[in-house]
Every structure is written in structure tokens, then in C-alpha cells.
Amino acid sequence: MAYTIVGKSVPRVDAVAKVTGKAKYTDDFFERDMLVGKVLRSPYAHALVKHIDTTKAKELPGVKAVLTYHDVPQIRFATAGHPFNLDPSHQDKADRLILTDKARFVGDAVAAVVAMDELIAEEALRLIEVEYEELEALLTPEAAMKEGAPLIHEDCPHNILSDRGFWMGNLEEAFLAADTMVEGEYETSMVQHCHLENHISYAYVDAHDRIVIVTSTQIPHIVRRIVGQALGIPWGRVRVIKPYVGGGFGAKQDACLEPLTAAMTLAVGGQPVKLNYSREECMIDTRRRHDFKFKMKSALTKDGKILGMHIQAISNTGAYASHGHSIAGAGGSKFRYLYAIPAIKYEPKTVYTNLPVAGAMRGYGSPQMVYALECHIEDIAKKLNLDPIEIRQKNLIEIGHVDPLSQNKIMSSGIRECIDKGKALIRWEAKKEGYRQQMGDKRRGLGMAAFSYASGTHPVGLEIAGARIVLNQDGSVQLQIGATEIGQGSDTVFAQMVAEVLGLPMDRVHVVSEQDTDLTPFDTGAYASRQTYISGMAVKKAAEEIKAKILDFTWGMTDIPAHALDLKGQNVVYKHSGEVVIPLEDVALSTYYDTVFAQPITSDVSNNARVNAVPYGVTFAEVEVDLKTGKIEILEIYNVHDSGTIVNPLMAEGQVHGGVSMGIGYALSEQLLFDPKTGKPLNNNLLDYKLPTIMDTPEIGVAFVETHEPTGSFGVKSLGEPPALSPAPAIRNAVLDATGVAFNQLPMNPQRVFEKLKQAGLI
Amino acid sequence: MRKKIAMTVNGKVESFEVDVRDSLLEVLRNTLGYTGVKKGCGVGECGACSVLIDGVPIDSCIYLAVWADGKTILTIEGVAQDGELSPVQQAFVDKGAVQCGFCTPGLVLTTTALAESGQEYTKDELKRELSGHFCRCTGYQNIFKAAEKAIETCRHDGSCGNHHPADHHHDQEKQEGSE
Structure with a gap:
């Protein structure tokens, strides 16, 4: 059209x-007599706050208020940025207090100070005396689920937040009918959004006794409701203003700061208070991506048709629920539009641990699932000695397919054209031929991965x-x-x-x-x-x-x-x-x-909108693996997307660039690290956390296959998150092609690659 | 302890007292109101707070305000003149190099310094020059294209906008950069 x-x-x-x-961002507005808020954080991963003495802090000149668990409403609230659900059984898990009496990760907020300036606030934090009773720190989902482990939240047995999965078709029949079974285990890492503007908000009470919060958020209307809930006040008493935002990627789809900022201004008679997280705070006390462990088992015919798939997943949600319960669910639903798999059983467990809180991050469970799925499909192709592209083509879903669980109908799909285009762009056939007999310390390989996603949350969420x-x-x-x-x-x-x-x-x-x-x-x-x-x-x-x-x-x-x-x-x-x-x-x-x-x-x-449109796409990657150093270099990478009509090609390409770059970081370098004994963060800063720089980022090729989605205005489908979904498995599959070694754990950083290549006898 | 200092910011002479512990970032933002200077980390990792000090890109968050005494500072607010975007700014707009915009001021300034140097850069050299800046939105692709275009435009025109950089400092200080 x-x-x-x-x-x-x-x-x-x-x-x-x-x-x-x-362009003015939250920190660029000034209010007269603005005070500074600061948070006192637990040094322990799991500990009861037995006693807090704030006397000395309060006596420090320039300190306006000191808040602890005793000074905030005793109302548990949920922070996840979802529309409110009128059905109580579908509401988000309300497991937080504005300040806690039980620390659940290193960095959990146990007290807060409001002071004239930052230096006074920091000094006041040092004067707060806290007596903790340490509990066993549960730093892995396995430790958290083991018999007799202490409960991080009293109402969740075995520390399992949620285990809601699904099944469709008859998996037992599929397993019986199979010519071959293929199994695999895949593991993703904890990564962080690293939006350039850290979380920040400020609040004051206006002349009409209303709480005004200016905040860097993706979800102002939802924040209004959450602050109202957290403070136990009418939601209309809260006014939320969102100026320009310096990136969010999901970390700001959550009410991380606003309830505390509101409590701070109330504690000082409505005087303006700014809460501005440092990079180090932002990386541990906002949100991060869930790390997943998958076990996949597939039933196949000998020519590569997938009859059934059993997926078990363990998702590490950290200390509080945030979006955890829905992320495992979303990851399990959006991949179903890619391959026509008659029988699937999906068994996720979302587990609390004493680590920073995982929440929404670009792709919302799908980067994890697409990684596992597309590694698994590659492994299937290898085992059956089939062409990895052909096996995908053989199983693709066609237009008209209706998902039996969501009832979403595929009305447009350019996935086949995306695959063809990606293959042509990277010159797949010619290069494959050239890389057949490789010797020496540097090996090259090609890999690809495909994905399906969604546009919005229907029918799970209100749109x-x-x-x-x-x-x-x-x-x-x-x-x-x-x-x-x-x-x-x-x-x-x-x-x-x-x-x-x-x-x-x-x-x-x-x-x-x-x-x-x-x-x-x-x-x-x-x-x-x-x-x-x-x-x-x-x-x-x-x-x-x-x-x-x-x-x-x-x-x-x-x-x-x-x-x-x-x-x-x-x-x-x-x-x-x-x-x-x-x-x-x-x-x-x-x-x-x-x-x-x-x-x-x-x-x-x-x-x-009671509809959902499915976008598709692929990544094609060519890598060179240096066997001697374990360093993986991306020689070429292309993302090809079917996102319906592209409204603005230049901006759409930019969106893909950023997503692919995030996917490359996920594949090769990024991971949040914690001391395995104490749970203390080891790299919550931009020096030690290996965010890709311009020098780490190859040229990123982008192409679109424009379809016309009947349900979208002007034929559009989604594009925001999809670019981040398939780069990591495509790179992994290229490394497999280059070395014959399957890396089933992210990230594939030089240390890990080197060790595994050594193990495999390549060096 | 407070100290009286003077500096030229965006062509305007400013003279005021600072706490000797204040960073240039804090003074530019909080005292002078140049909020286009962004704070992304506060410890010199991300490059968002870069300004040009006597023409050289520096992370203003780890540069004490008192060190800027007598120096000439260019912030993002001083790059466009009389409402006209500079060639660097125009290239960032045209090439789609801007998304959330938080890294943009720093990158525009570093690119301005490169463009004003009159030097030529290979792709690798240009990448290295820009590598002190993190960006999470763009994968750096369009930033790189914008920088290439801006540098070329400025070389072709023999100048890069009409503001007042301290050109004479370039040659000897260029290699220090912000990295």
C-alpha cells in the first residue's frame, strides 16, 4: 500500500x-530547596533486621529524615509494570515493602536518609546502626529449592514463586511415534539493561496535598497506581510526570524508586526530594535479566519433523517477584508461533534466590527461550545430519495457524523470505563450501537462528x-x-x-x-x-x-x-x-x-486491542574463533525482520542495530557476577561489566521483509524487542560450525571458550 | 573549602566560587545550568558527561572544577550557533544516530573535536577515538556513520561550525583524548 x-x-x-x-531528563529539573535521598543497603544476602538505631544519623546537622521499616506503610505491594488485573488470582505478587525488615539480597534497602546534600546523606547512612541476624544465603535456584532451605518469602514453599506451565497435544504419543529423540541442556546468564540514564525520580507534595513524582519511567500511569497501593492512599492523589527518558529496556517497566521517593517527601512535610541511583546501585537494585536453565527433549521423525518437545526451565528471579512469574510464561508462549510442534509440554519453575531482582528486559523471557530452542534445533540438525536451515524450513508454521492456547491467529508471515534473504546476504552456500576443511588456529563458521515474538500481551494482558x-x-x-x-x-x-x-x-x-x-x-x-x-x-x-x-x-x-x-x-x-x-x-x-x-x-x-500480531525474523552470523585465545570475532552479522509495514526505515534499522548489539553482548561478554559464598556483587559498574563498546561491535547488517499485517494500523507489527532475540544462538551455532564444539552456556567469553576448546582437545 | 575560579563556557566568561571538591560536571549542571551535560556513571566509564576543555574531550565527572580555572569549555549547549545546528549535530540527526539521546551530547562533542582537528581517520582510528562513549540504544552503527560524515563535511568545508574552539590546543593535546 x-x-x-x-x-x-x-x-x-x-x-x-x-x-x-x-531535551530535559528527570535530573535536569530543579526545584527550590530540593533535598537528597539515599538508601542504606544490606551487606548480607539473607538476614533479619533485628534492630536499627537511627539516633546518631538523625542528630547529624542537615539530616531531615531517616526512614526504616517502622516508618513506611506495612503494605505489601507488587512492583511489576503490568495493567492492574481485576481478578485477584491474576494480580502480580505483592511481596515488597518500601523498606524491608528482612534483607533478601546484598543491596536490599533497609533504611533511607533525606538530607540537605549528598555528602551529608552519605555520612548519615554510615551513622545508622543495624543489627542483623544472618540467614543462610541461597544463591542458586538449586540451593533455594532444596529440602529444608530457609524460605525467602514465607508464603512460597521451596522458594518457588510460580510453576505455571502448559501442555498442548499428546507428548507421550509423540515420544512413542518418534524415530529419534534429541536432548539438550542450555543455560543463559544474568545481564543488566545498562540504560545510559540511571534510575532517578524526585517527588514533592503540591499545594493541593497531592504527591507529584517526576520520574524516569516507561509506565507513568502504572506507577501512579503502584505508588497509591504502596502508600495506601487514593491513586488519584498521585501525579506522575515522565520527561525524556535515557533508555529503559524494561528496567523502567517497574516501580523501582517511586514508592520510596514518595515516602521520602512525605517524611519531610512534602519538601522536594530527589533519589538518584548511582550506576553501581542501578546495576543491583533495579532489575536484571533472569538467568534460565533449560532441559529440552524432542521427538523427531528421521527426516527432521518435530513431533513433540518437552521443555523444563528453571528461572532465577532473585529476591523479589517483580515480573518473574510472567516472564517464564511469556518465554514459553511467544516461541510457539515459529514451528508447528503438535505436542509441547512446558514446565517452568520460577525460583526466589538471594540475588538482585530480575524483571522485564528487552524480550521478556524470549531471549532465553530462543537461545535454548535455536541451539536445540541446531543440535537436532547435527544429530540427524540434516541441513540446519532445511530442518527449520520443514517445521515452520504457516499463515492461518491458530495457537491452541492463546487463540492468536497468524495473519501475516515473512519468515520464509527472511531466511532466504539472510542466507543470500551472508552468502551461505559459498562460504559453507569454503569452510569445509579448516586447519590452523583460526576457524570460521556460519550460524543462524530464527524467532517468533508477539506485539503486545493479548490475551494474557489488557492492551x-x-x-x-x-x-x-x-x-x-x-x-x-x-x-x-x-x-x-x-x-x-x-x-x-x-x-x-x-x-x-x-x-x-x-x-x-x-x-x-x-x-x-x-x-x-x-x-x-x-x-x-x-x-x-x-x-x-x-x-x-x-x-x-x-x-x-x-x-x-x-x-x-x-x-x-x-x-x-x-x-x-x-x-x-x-x-x-x-x-x-x-x-x-x-x-x-x-x-x-x-x-x-x-x-x-x-x-x-484484543488482537496480537506475530513478528518474525532471523540472525545470520559468520564468526572466526581464535583457538589460542578463545576469542570469537564476528565477521558478518545480519538481522532480517518481518515486522509488517516499516513506518520509518532509518529508525527501524537503528532499533535493530541496538537489539543486535545487545544480543552480541549477551552472546560474548556480558554477565553480572556475584561472590558464590556471600552473594556480593563483583562487577556492578561499567568498567568490570563487559558492555560492548564501539570497538567490540561489528558492522550490523539489517534487512526487512515487509508484510502487511491486517490487524495493525498501516499493517504494522512489533519491532522493539525482536532484534535482541536471535543473535546469541546464531553466534553459538556459528561457533559450533567453526569448531565442532557446542557452547550451551552464555556468555561465550574467551575464558570459557578457551577452557572448553581445551577440554574438547582442539588445543 | 571554597575557591573563586573563572572559565569561559560556550563563549561566555563565568566567574564564581566553587567547593574545591566539586567536579566540573556538578558545576556545569548545578551552578551554571548546563544540563545537557549528562551523568551516566560519575566515575569516567561511560563518556556521557564529556565536554571540550580547550578543545579536548574530557569526562567532566572526574575533572575537578578548580582545574578548569582559566580554561575554555564547550558544552552541548554551545555547539549550535544562532539556532543553526553544526555539521556534527546535523549529521547525527540525518544519520539516525540519536535514540534515547543520553549519550548524544558527549558523542557530539567528541566528534566535534575530531572534526575540528582537520585530521583524517581510518575506520579503526575513528572507532578508537569514539570508544570512550557507551551507547546501549544504537549499537554504535549510525553514530559511526554520523561521525564519518561530519568529519568529512568539516574537512571539505575547512571548518566545523562557527563557535570558538581553542584551536591552537589541538595538535599537542589531541592524543590525550578522553580514553
Whole structure:
């Protein structure tokens, strides 16, 4: 379908603000007499707080308040950034207090100080005397689940937060009918989002006794509810403002700081208090990615058709639930749209441990699952001596497939074309041929991996989105959305959609980038790759309503029926010929000032999307493994995506670049490390945590296979998270191809690669 | 202990008292209001707080304000002149090098220093020059393209915008960089 602005690489609407330093982030706002908040953290992984003496800290000049467990509401609340669920059995696990009387990881918040400045606050922290009673630290899921282990949360036997899985088809029959069985075990690591802007928020009580929180969040409307719950106050008493956000990747899809920030301002009579986490704090006391261990067992015919798959997964959720219970579930659902596997049994266990809290992170369980699945498929191909691409092609799901559990129907799929394109881009056949007989210390190999994902959370979660448009006096419009721009480019994409519907150039669509729960329409926020698809529906609906109202008003002005009219190039035109009827500017001015008919035009819509579209894609990678050092170099890497219509190719490519880069870090270098005895963090900073630099990042090739998704506005499907899903298994499969050694544990850093190659006798 | 210092920031002479423990980052942000200077780690790991001191990119979070006494500072707010983006800023916009924007000011400034040096860089050299900056959004791809384009544009035009860098410092201090 031909569009005018949708599909064009227009510049980001916030690019100029961001290259000139005008874009304001949370830390860039100043309130008079702003105080500083600081957190006292437990040095023990698991310990009861027996006694806290805050006397000396309170006496320090410049200290305004010291808070402990005794000073915060005794209300357990859930932090996960999900829409509220009216069904109590589906609500998030409420296992947190704002400050705890039982430390559950090294870094858990046991007390907090509000002071005049940072130095005083830090000194005050040192003056708080805490008496702990140490408990056994449970630092692995296995230790946590063993008989007789102490309970991290009293109401969860064996420290298992959730073990809800699923089964579909008849796995026993599939196992009986199989020609071959293939088993495998795969393990992923703990990684952290490393968004450049650390978590930060500040709060004050305004003149109407309302708590105003300015915060770096992906989910302002949800934060409002969570703060209301945590403090036990009416939710409407809380106002949340989200300015520009310096990246989130899921870590800000969680109310990490806001309840405490609100409690801090209440403790000082409503004076503004800023809570600004350091990088070191951010890396242990916000969120991280769940590390998973998988056991896979598949039933196959001899020609590689998958009859059934048994997947057991253990997910380490750390000290508090956050999103843990739903991440194992999501990981188990979104891969089902890739291969037609008649029987699947999925048995996940999400386990509490005394480690930092795992939560949402780009891909939400799927990077783990796609890694295991695509390693496993590769292992199957190797065992059956089949071509790894052919075996995938043989099992792919076709358009029209309805998932028996979610009832989501595949209405568009470009996965076959993605595979073909990736294969051509990397010159698969020719290189495979060339790498057959390799000797020497450097070995090259090719690998690929595929994925399916989702656009939003339907039918598991509610998918509500809101948009508001006002036709201004000059014929421009302003757009307000509840959906949040966190760097991914949603503001620009929405503006393009509005411009498309209303026949306006981009500079006549003014996006209000800031979200303010008092002012912006309700939308649950940036997560689950939902905004372009889900919020895009609301935006298009709002624009169409504005358009209908403009044409109706013009009818009144011109006697030309609305159905004969259209909008184009800032004019109302005849639909059939494009002939200009009247400039939009004139219509707009009349809507405000016509002495008889004036009625300014607005739209304010909400959309409850009860659909889900499945995006697809692949990674193709070529690596060179240095046997002597264990270093893996990526020579070429391509991601090819079917995300439906691409609204803005340049930004879409950027989104893929970032996801692939994150996937490369996941594959090769990143992992949070903890002392295995004490649970103390060892590398919670950007020096020791090996985040890829520009020098570690190869050129990343990007291509799209554009399909038209019938359920998406303008044919869109999701793109936010998908790029991060398949790089790690593709690289692993390339390393397997190069060396014959299967690396079933992430990351494949030089130390680990070297040791394993040595074990395998290659060196 | 407080000390009176003076520096030129974005072409404007500023004279004020600082706590001798203050970093340049803190003074630029909190005293002078240049909030385009971003703090991503506070310990010189991420590059978000880079500013040009006498034309050289420096992590302002680990540079004491008192060391800046008598020096010329360029922050992101001083790069565009009279509402016109510099060639570096324009390249960042055109090449899609901006996402969340938090690393952007530092990268624009480092690239400005490279572009103003008049030197040519191989791809590897350019990567090394930019490697003091972390970015989690872009995989560095479009940042690299923007830097390449900006450097080329400035070489071609013989200048890189119309602000007032301390050009004479480049040759001898360039190699120090921020890495």
C-alpha cells in the first residue's frame, strides 16, 4: 500500500532537542530547596533486621529524615509494570515493602536518609546502626529449592514463586511415534539493561496535598497506581510526570524508586526530594535479566519433523517477584508461533534466590527461550545430519495457524523470505563450501537462528491505549499519547501516522512528548513491543475522528458533503479529483471563531486491542574463533525482520542495530557476577561489566521483509524487542560450525571458550 | 573549602566560587545550568558527561572544577550557533544516530573535536577515538556513520561550525583524548 509519510525515513521529532542538549531528563529539573535521598543497603544476602538505631544519623546537622521499616506503610505491594488485573488470582505478587525488615539480597534497602546534600546523606547512612541476624544465603535456584532451605518469602514453599506451565497435544504419543529423540541442556546468564540514564525520580507534595513524582519511567500511569497501593492512599492523589527518558529496556517497566521517593517527601512535610541511583546501585537494585536453565527433549521423525518437545526451565528471579512469574510464561508462549510442534509440554519453575531482582528486559523471557530452542534445533540438525536451515524450513508454521492456547491467529508471515534473504546476504552456500576443511588456529563458521515474538500481551494482558488530538487554530495539530518515548522512536512513528491520516507535513504535527498522569490519556506504556502496534491503533483512530470532524465542519461551510471530501497537503480537497476546496487553515480558524458554528475540533479516544500480531525474523552470523585465545570475532552479522509495514526505515534499522548489539553482548561478554559464598556483587559498574563498546561491535547488517499485517494500523507489527532475540544462538551455532564444539552456556567469553576448546582437545 | 575560579563556557566568561571538591560536571549542571551535560556513571566509564576543555574531550565527572580555572569549555549547549545546528549535530540527526539521546551530547562533542582537528581517520582510528562513549540504544552503527560524515563535511568545508574552539590546543593535546 502506498503511503505518503508512513514508510519514510523522516527525522526523529526529538532529534534536534537531543543533539542540542535541550531535551530535559528527570535530573535536569530543579526545584527550590530540593533535598537528597539515599538508601542504606544490606551487606548480607539473607538476614533479619533485628534492630536499627537511627539516633546518631538523625542528630547529624542537615539530616531531615531517616526512614526504616517502622516508618513506611506495612503494605505489601507488587512492583511489576503490568495493567492492574481485576481478578485477584491474576494480580502480580505483592511481596515488597518500601523498606524491608528482612534483607533478601546484598543491596536490599533497609533504611533511607533525606538530607540537605549528598555528602551529608552519605555520612548519615554510615551513622545508622543495624543489627542483623544472618540467614543462610541461597544463591542458586538449586540451593533455594532444596529440602529444608530457609524460605525467602514465607508464603512460597521451596522458594518457588510460580510453576505455571502448559501442555498442548499428546507428548507421550509423540515420544512413542518418534524415530529419534534429541536432548539438550542450555543455560543463559544474568545481564543488566545498562540504560545510559540511571534510575532517578524526585517527588514533592503540591499545594493541593497531592504527591507529584517526576520520574524516569516507561509506565507513568502504572506507577501512579503502584505508588497509591504502596502508600495506601487514593491513586488519584498521585501525579506522575515522565520527561525524556535515557533508555529503559524494561528496567523502567517497574516501580523501582517511586514508592520510596514518595515516602521520602512525605517524611519531610512534602519538601522536594530527589533519589538518584548511582550506576553501581542501578546495576543491583533495579532489575536484571533472569538467568534460565533449560532441559529440552524432542521427538523427531528421521527426516527432521518435530513431533513433540518437552521443555523444563528453571528461572532465577532473585529476591523479589517483580515480573518473574510472567516472564517464564511469556518465554514459553511467544516461541510457539515459529514451528508447528503438535505436542509441547512446558514446565517452568520460577525460583526466589538471594540475588538482585530480575524483571522485564528487552524480550521478556524470549531471549532465553530462543537461545535454548535455536541451539536445540541446531543440535537436532547435527544429530540427524540434516541441513540446519532445511530442518527449520520443514517445521515452520504457516499463515492461518491458530495457537491452541492463546487463540492468536497468524495473519501475516515473512519468515520464509527472511531466511532466504539472510542466507543470500551472508552468502551461505559459498562460504559453507569454503569452510569445509579448516586447519590452523583460526576457524570460521556460519550460524543462524530464527524467532517468533508477539506485539503486545493479548490475551494474557489488557492492551489499552489512549490518544488525544487537538486541531489548532492554524490547522496544525497536537498529539498527546499515554504511550512513552524512551528512545525507541514512538513519538515520531505516531506523528507519522497522524500526518498520514490528516494529509499534513510532519512539522504540522506537534507531539507532546511528556506524559503526565493528570493530563495525558491512559496508556499502559512502553513494554512488550506494543506501542507502534497497540498505541498506533489508538493514534490512528483519534486521527480518523479528527479527519471526520474536519470534513463535517467543512460540509457546513461549503455545502459539499463530507463523503466527497478528503484532506491533502494542508487543504480540504475533493476526494475524486484532489481539487482544493478550502485551505485547512481556514477551516481550523472557523472552528474556533465562527460566531455561529464555532466548535473547536478535538478527539480523545481509547482503544482496547484484543488482537496480537506475530513478528518474525532471523540472525545470520559468520564468526572466526581464535583457538589460542578463545576469542570469537564476528565477521558478518545480519538481522532480517518481518515486522509488517516499516513506518520509518532509518529508525527501524537503528532499533535493530541496538537489539543486535545487545544480543552480541549477551552472546560474548556480558554477565553480572556475584561472590558464590556471600552473594556480593563483583562487577556492578561499567568498567568490570563487559558492555560492548564501539570497538567490540561489528558492522550490523539489517534487512526487512515487509508484510502487511491486517490487524495493525498501516499493517504494522512489533519491532522493539525482536532484534535482541536471535543473535546469541546464531553466534553459538556459528561457533559450533567453526569448531565442532557446542557452547550451551552464555556468555561465550574467551575464558570459557578457551577452557572448553581445551577440554574438547582442539588445543 | 571554597575557591573563586573563572572559565569561559560556550563563549561566555563565568566567574564564581566553587567547593574545591566539586567536579566540573556538578558545576556545569548545578551552578551554571548546563544540563545537557549528562551523568551516566560519575566515575569516567561511560563518556556521557564529556565536554571540550580547550578543545579536548574530557569526562567532566572526574575533572575537578578548580582545574578548569582559566580554561575554555564547550558544552552541548554551545555547539549550535544562532539556532543553526553544526555539521556534527546535523549529521547525527540525518544519520539516525540519536535514540534515547543520553549519550548524544558527549558523542557530539567528541566528534566535534575530531572534526575540528582537520585530521583524517581510518575506520579503526575513528572507532578508537569514539570508544570512550557507551551507547546501549544504537549499537554504535549510525553514530559511526554520523561521525564519518561530519568529519568529512568539516574537512571539505575547512571548518566545523562557527563557535570558538581553542584551536591552537589541538595538535599537542589531541592524543590525550578522553580514553
